[in-house]
Amino acid sequence: MSIVVLHGSTRDGGNxxxxxxxxxxxxxxxxxxxxxxxxxxxxxxxxxxxxxxPVEDDYDVVIxxxxxxxxxxxxxxxxxxxxxxxxxxxIDRWSQSLRDERYDFKGLIAQKKAYVIAxxxxxxxxxxLPLIQQxxxxxxxVNLPFQGYIIGKASKPGDIVNDTRAAQEAQWLNQVLRxx
Amino acid sequence: MSIVVLHGSTRDGGNxxxxxxxxxxxxxxxxxxxxxxxxxxxxxxxxxxxxxxPVEDDYDVVIxxxxxxxxxxxxxxxxxxxxxxxxxxxIDRWSQSLRDERYDFKGLIAQKKAYVIAxxxxxxxxxxLPLIQQxxxxxxxVNLPFQGYIIGKASKPGDIVNDTRAAQEAQWLNQVLRxx
Amino acid sequence: MSIVVLHGSTRDGGNxxxxxxxxxxxxxxxxxxxxxxxxxxxxxxxxxxxxxxPVEDDYDVVIxxxxxxxxxxxxxxxxxxxxxxxxxxxIDRWSQSLRDERYDFKGLIAQKKAYVIAxxxxxxxxxxLPLIQQxxxxxxxVNLPFQGYIIGKASKPGDIVNDTRAAQEAQWLNQVLRxx
Amino acid sequence: MSIVVLHGSTRDGGNxxxxxxxxxxxxxxxxxxxxxxxxxxxxxxxxxxxxxxPVEDDYDVVIxxxxxxxxxxxxxxxxxxxxxxxxxxxIDRWSQSLRDERYDFKGLIAQKKAYVIAxxxxxxxxxxLPLIQQxxxxxxxVNLPFQGYIIGKASKPGDIVNDTRAAQEAQWLNQVLRxx
Numbered sequence: 001m002s003i004v005v006l007h008g009s010t011r012d013g014g015n016x017x018x019x020x021x022x023x024x025x026x027x028x029x030x031x032x033x034x035x036x037x038x039x040x041x042x043x044x045x046x047x048x049x050x051x052x053x054p055v056e057d058d059y060d061v062v063i064x065x066x067x068x069x070x071x072x073x074x075x076x077x078x079x080x081x082x083x084x085x086x087x088x089x090x091i092d093r094w095s096q097s098l099r100d101e102r103y104d105f106k107g108l109i110a111q112k113k114a115y116v117i118a119x120x121x122x123x124x125x126x127x128x129l130p131l132i133q134q135x136x137x138x139x140x141x142v143n144l145p146f147q148g149y150i151i152g153k154a155s156k157p158g159d160i161v162n163d164t165r166a167a168q169e170a171q172w173l174n175q176v177l178r179x180x
Numbered sequence: 181m182s183i184v185v186l187h188g189s190t191r192d193g194g195n196x197x198x199x200x201x202x203x204x205x206x207x208x209x210x211x212x213x214x215x216x217x218x219x220x221x222x223x224x225x226x227x228x229x230x231x232x233x234p235v236e237d238d239y240d241v242v243i244x245x246x247x248x249x250x251x252x253x254x255x256x257x258x259x260x261x262x263x264x265x266x267x268x269x270x271i272d273r274w275s276q277s278l279r280d281e282r283y284d285f286k287g288l289i290a291q292k293k294a295y296v297i298a299x300x301x302x303x304x305x306x307x308x309l310p311l312i313q314q315x316x317x318x319x320x321x322v323n324l325p326f327q328g329y330i331i332g333k334a335s336k337p338g339d340i341v342n343d344t345r346a347a348q349e350a351q352w353l354n355q356v357l358r359x360x
Numbered sequence: 361m362s363i364v365v366l367h368g369s370t371r372d373g374g375n376x377x378x379x380x381x382x383x384x385x386x387x388x389x390x391x392x393x394x395x396x397x398x399x400x401x402x403x404x405x406x407x408x409x410x411x412x413x414p415v416e417d418d419y420d421v422v423i424x425x426x427x428x429x430x431x432x433x434x435x436x437x438x439x440x441x442x443x444x445x446x447x448x449x450x451i452d453r454w455s456q457s458l459r460d461e462r463y464d465f466k467g468l469i470a471q472k473k474a475y476v477i478a479x480x481x482x483x484x485x486x487x488x489l490p491l492i493q494q495x496x497x498x499x500x501x502v503n504l505p506f507q508g509y510i511i512g513k514a515s516k517p518g519d520i521v522n523d524t525r526a527a528q529e530a531q532w533l534n535q536v537l538r539x540x
Numbered sequence: 541m542s543i544v545v546l547h548g549s550t551r552d553g554g555n556x557x558x559x560x561x562x563x564x565x566x567x568x569x570x571x572x573x574x575x576x577x578x579x580x581x582x583x584x585x586x587x588x589x590x591x592x593x594p595v596e597d598d599y600d601v602v603i604x605x606x607x608x609x610x611x612x613x614x615x616x617x618x619x620x621x622x623x624x625x626x627x628x629x630x631i632d633r634w635s636q637s638l639r640d641e642r643y644d645f646k647g648l649i650a651q652k653k654a655y656v657i658a659x660x661x662x663x664x665x666x667x668x669l670p671l672i673q674q675x676x677x678x679x680x681x682v683n684l685p686f687q688g689y690i691i692g693k694a695s696k697p698g699d700i701v702n703d704t705r706a707a708q709e710a711q712w713l714n715q716v717l718r719x720x
Contacts, residue, residue: 010223035221041266042259043190043215079222081317082262085272086221089265125688126676127317129669130310136666137261137307148665148705165688168712172705305508306496309489316486328485328525345508345532352528370583395583401575401626402619403550439582441677442622445629446581452625487677490670497621497667 003029004069008076008087015154078120110143121155183209184249188256188267195334258300290323301335363389364429368436368447375514438480470503481515543569544609548616548627555694618660650683661695
C-alpha cells in the first residue's frame with residue numbers, strides 16, 4: 001500500500017504540514033507540494049468542439065504521480081472556510097482528466113482511498129464542516145471512498161502542538177495507515 | 181448605489197454569466213472577469229517578520245475597484261461543489277488585504293452588501309449548500325452582510341434558460357437591486 | 361396527481377401554514393395536522409427478538425393516508441434550527457414502517473415526490489440549510505425524490521406576508537404542482 | 541464541576557449509552573433518561589396574549605435538574621440524520637423556558653459548557669454533520685459554549701465497540717472532563 005500526501009499549504013512547515021507529519025510518522029509516503037508546482041486554473045472547454053486543449057504546466061505530471069498511489073491524503077489549511085485556492089485549482093482540473101483519453105482517470109481513482117487533513121484557526125471543528133461535505137461530494141462523484149478526516153485547530157506557527165485532540169486523532173490515523 | 185459583479189467563471193458567456201445578466205437586466209453595474217486578471221495564489225507570510233510582501237499582479241487594482249462599489253455580487257459556477265479556483269485565489273488574498281496598511285479593508289467592506297449567484301449541474305440546490313455556508317462564514321468574518329443568494333441548475337451551455345425557478349429568483353433579485 | 365401536506369406546526373394559522381396555503385392556492389390537497397394526532401415517540405425494538413410491537417396511537421392511520429398520495433409536502437416551522445419535535449417523532453416512526461410487513465413502505469414511498477416548506481425567524485436561508493440537508497439524506501434513504509424546497513422568513517404571526525421572496529417561490533411551486 | 545448527561549435514546553443500553561459510559565468512565569455524573577420522562581411537544585403560544593401556559597408534565601423538573609450542573613452532555617442516537625424526537629421535543633420547550641419568569645434560563649445556561657455524543661449507522665461522520673451544525677446554532681442562540689462533539693458509528697447492539705476511533709475520542713473527552 002503506497003501513500004501520497006497532496007499538500008495545499010502555501011508556506012513551509014506550517015501547522016497542516018506538522019499535523020500531516022504526525023499522521024505519517026514512521027510510514028513511507030510521497031509528499032507533493034502543490035505550491036512548488038505550476039498548475040493553471042482550468043479553462044473550461046468541455047463543451048467546445050475540440051474539447052480541452054493540452055495545457056503546458058505541471059498538472060499532467062502531478063496527476064500521474066497521484067494515480068500511482070493507493071492512498072490519497074489531502075492536507076490543506078482552512079483558508080476562508082475552504083481548501084486553499086492552490087488545491088482547488090488542482091481539483092478543478094479533474095474535469096479535464098475525466099475527459100482525457102490518455103488514461104482512465106475515473107477507473108483508476110475509484111480504486112484508491114482518500115483521507116483529509118484540514119487545519120484552521122476559527123472554530124474549525126464546526127466551520128470546516130462545509131469543506132468536509134464538499135470533499136465528500138467530490139470523492140463520491142469519482143467513486144473514491146472517503147475513509148476519514150482529521151480537523152486540527154491552529155493559527156500561529158506551531159500552534160498545532162497544543163491541539164491534543166488532533167494529536168490523538170493523528171495517532172488513530174497512523175495506526176490505520178500502518179494496518180490497512 | 182453602485183454594483184460590481186465578480187465573475188469566477190472560466191469561459192465566456194456561460195450559464196453563470198447568463199444568470200447574472202438576468203439578475204442585472206437594466207441595472208448599471210461593473211463586471212470584473214477574474215479569468216482575465218493575473219491573480220496569484222496567496223503566499224502566507226502573516227507570521228513572517230516582514231509580513232506580506234507586495235505582489236506583482238492585478239490583485240491590488242481589482243480589490244480597489246471592488247471597494248469602490250456598494251453591492252458586491254459573487255457569481256461563480258459550482259466546480260466540484262465549491263467556487264472556482266480562480267475566485268478562491270482572489271478571496272484567499274483577502275488575508276493580505278486585512279493586513280495592508282494602505283487602506284482599511286475591514287472597515288470598508290463592512291459597509292457593503294453581498295449577494296451570491298452560483299450555478300451547478302449536479303443537484304446544486306442541495307450540493308451547493310456547503311458553498312453557501314462558506315460564503316456566509318467568510319462574509320461574517322469581515323462583517324459584510326450576506327443579503328441573499330440564487331442557485332441555478334445548468335450543465336451544457338445555455339441550459340440555464342430551462343431553470344424557470346432560477347429565472348424567477350433572478351427577477352426577485354432584480355427588483356431588490358432596483359429598489360434598495 | 362394527489363397531494364398531501366404534512367403540517368408540523370404547533371399552532372393554528374401560523375406563518376408556515378400561511379406559506380403552505382399560498383403554495384397550494386387553487387390546488388386540491390389534503391392537510392394532515394400532526395399536532396391533532398397522537399403519535400408516540402418510536403421505541404426502538406429493531407433488534408429485539410419480537411421486533412417492533414404494534415403501538416396504539418394514530419401513526420398507522422396517518423402513514424396510510426400519506427401513502428395514498430403522490431406528492432408529499434412537509435411543512436414545518438424551524439424550531440431550534442430543525443423540524444418540530446412533532447414532525448420528528450412522526451419521521452422517527454418510519455423505522456418501524458420499514459419493518460412492517462402489512463405494507464411495502466419502501467416500495468410505495470419511492471414512487472412519490474417530496475417537497476419541503478420551512479419557515480424560520482433567525483436567518484433561515486442560511487441556518488435552516490442543515491435541516492434541508494437532513495431532509496435530503498432522509499428522502500435518499502427511502503428513495504423518495506426531493507423535488508424542491510422553499511424557505512420563508514417570519515417570526516411574529518403574519519410576518520410571512522412581508523417575505524416577498526418566499527411569496528415568489530410559492531408562486532413558482534404553485535405552477536409546478538399545477539403542471540406536473 | 542458537575543456533569544449531567546441528557547440521554548435521547550429510546551432503548552436501554554444502546555450504543556449511544558455505551559459510548560457515553562466510556563466518556564464518563566470514573567467520573568461522577570447524573571444521567572437523565574428522557575425516554576422515562578413525560579415531556580410534551582411545545583404548544584407555541586409565544587404570541588398569544590397570555591403567553592405560554594404551565595404544562596403538566598416532567599419538563600420543569602428536568603430543566604431545573606439540568607440547570608444545576610456545569611457541563612451538559614447531549615447524548616443522542618442519530619435517527620434519520622437528526623436527534624431523536626424525544627430529545628427534540630425537550631429542546632423545543634426551551635422556547636418556553638426563555639419566557640419563563642420563574643428563573644433566568646438564558647442567564648443560567650450561558651454559564652455552562654456543552655458537549656454532544658451522537659451515534660449513527662449510516663456514514664455518521666459525514667451525515668451527522670448537519671446535526672452538529674444545528675447543535676451549534678442552538679447553543680449559540682443561548683450563548684452556551686459548544687466545547688466539542690464525538691461521532692460514533694454503530695448499527696446493531698454493541699457495534700460501538702468496533703469503532704476504535706470513537707473509543708479514542710471518548711478517551712480524549714474523558715481526560716478533558718477530568719481536568720477541566
